[in-house]
Amino acid sequence: MKRRRGLVVVLVLALLALPLAASAQTVELTLGSWRVDDVAQVQKLLDAFHAKHPNIRIKFTPTNPPDYNAVLRTQLTGGTGPDLMYVRSYKVGQDLYADGFLEPLTELLPILEENYTVGSLEAWSLDGVPFAVPFMAVSHGIYYNVDLFKKHNLEIPQTWEELLAVAEKLKAAGVIPFANGSKDEWDMNEIVFMNLLPNFIGGRDARLEYETGQVPFNDEKMVSAFQALQDLAPYLPVGQEGVSYYDAQQLFLLGRAAMFFGGSWDVAFFVASEPDFEWSVFATPAPEGRPQVVCFHPDAGLGLNAASPHKEAGLAFLKWVTSAEAAQILADEIPGFYPLNVNPIQIQSKHANDFYALSEGKEVDARFVWPVLQAGEPNGYLLTQTAALAVVKGSMTPQEAADYLQEGLEQWFEPAMKFKK
């Protein structure tokens, strides 16, 4: 076994050496990713980089999204990982870094701090060491059918209470207020609950209070968030348990539902579907008297393989990615996925820009369970998912749902343990 592995290493090295010998000047790097939909778009970004650095070529090699985490880890373990790679935010990325697969980017720290917010950097740092450049984020909000709103004389709701009043009027008029369902299960949690949650508990500072054990996970604010979900339930489509994420998109696009809890990643699909009505988006409103907080989720970072033979070239690329120029190309090419760069950017797609504008001037935060609550079993994501589904279905009260979350987390999450009953 050992001998064979040695032979493989020699062979791989020999193969790697071949192109090197052929063209000593140009180095070619690979960029791993889960974004199979963005091949042509990312190529434009890479071409722009190549124009600046003619001796470095980067090849985009994306993997099927559901397999990415496992495939990447296997490649990295076997020494065949890409030189550069998309890195998932928080837990998955931190695990890769902790296992030594990602190069620490300490030398880029000054540029990173200049171009990104603390919140963005946190998503790809461990103990203060950044291991990936913040690359793309997605935003959450509520899509609405402008024509239907006009027809029923409705205004964009500014508070949660107004949102429910709008929903009530639509329901009375025979229109489905919200298209969302829970057949796929993750959507009720990720698209609806995570979307409204920061408006009820607050942004990053409030999240840190939970994460550091200052408040229990079943405090009043959490109960009020589950209460909001319960209040929403009557305005979901009939038989929402059988409505999948795709069905929900279709109910909205067919004009049968007036609103859709969604994310900026839906923009490209909605634009391409060309529905025969005008549509736009508004920020998920907070209850009366609370500040609006937008769920703006850091999604993808760019990291460097610690075992890459072309680290210098890789670092040059990562450095360039932090520039305003790269951010602008990304914003132009991939509508709905926003650069995390703090430099002002122009978004050409009208709808993507509308969506982006929702978060401007407001506090933003990542999806609640992502930063630290997925590091143990039972996983915080599955806990909120089970609780959210049960609340919508009516088999748990908001208080029971919050208790369920607290009781699940206190089994492994240290800060939650002191609230154990």
Place this chain on the structure above:
Amino acid sequence: MIHRAKKRWWKEHWFYFTIPALIIYVWFMAFPLLNSMRLSFYTGTGLVPTEFVGLKNYVELFTNPLYKDRLVGALKNTLILFAICMGIQNTLGLMFANMLSGRLRGAAVYRTIIFLPATISVLVTGFLWKLILNPHWGAVNYLLVNLGFDQFYGYPWLGKPETAMIMVGLITAWQWVGIPTMIFLAGLQGISEDLLEAAAIDGASGTQIFWRIKLPLLTPVMGIVSILTFVGNFNAFDIVFAMTNARGAPEYSTDIMGTLFYRVGIAGEHPVAEPNMGIGASIATVIFFILFVGVSLWLISRERAAKNS
């Protein structure tokens, strides 16, 4: 003389002729199976577990409620699937075969219709039935509501834990009913005409002939059909994956052994999606032993039946 020597050579060396098949069998069946069992004693992240942990994966699987509850649930749902396939698919198969073997007009047409669904890809079947059962634009609810059953307006057949597994089972039965039909038909055609004629002359009715002659003679065929169904159900994965999801939505009510194995061992749980290969391999081994016991029981009972007759 030469002839006899040749014959003896064959007798001693027949074994060599199985070598090509044996190589294929060992390399593609036996080795992966044994290797999977070996992996169930290891743990580690990534696709190749590296750290030996003995029986720890099995202990986890059978005692940690996170896995135990899912394993018990998956076993229960797989048995529901098996019950539906035995009770509906195979019973219908037997009925169809009995009708087709008689002097039925247009038997060839019916045979084709009955067998047709089995030729469609499971993913296509799943997708089509998902549309048919959709609460908002599905044909089933549309039909029921128009027939006056208003309570089915928007009923989510695949969204309710009470109906989802039954629906998945019924659709599996719908798709595969052609297979037992064909096997039973072959079995019925193997029954000697003399017996049936003799019975008819003695004045036995069609029903009597079916219960007293055809059915007892079909017992070995029923065994084969049952064991095929059993193996198929315990290895099933695709229909659930196509119709609900790999988490066995809603509330794990359609989670069967195949989806449990896939989720734990191959895909991992969304959104972290890091599979646990070791526990996955131990689930695969458990499935193998269930199948092994089931098939062995069938083989033993067949041996016994052969001895008795």
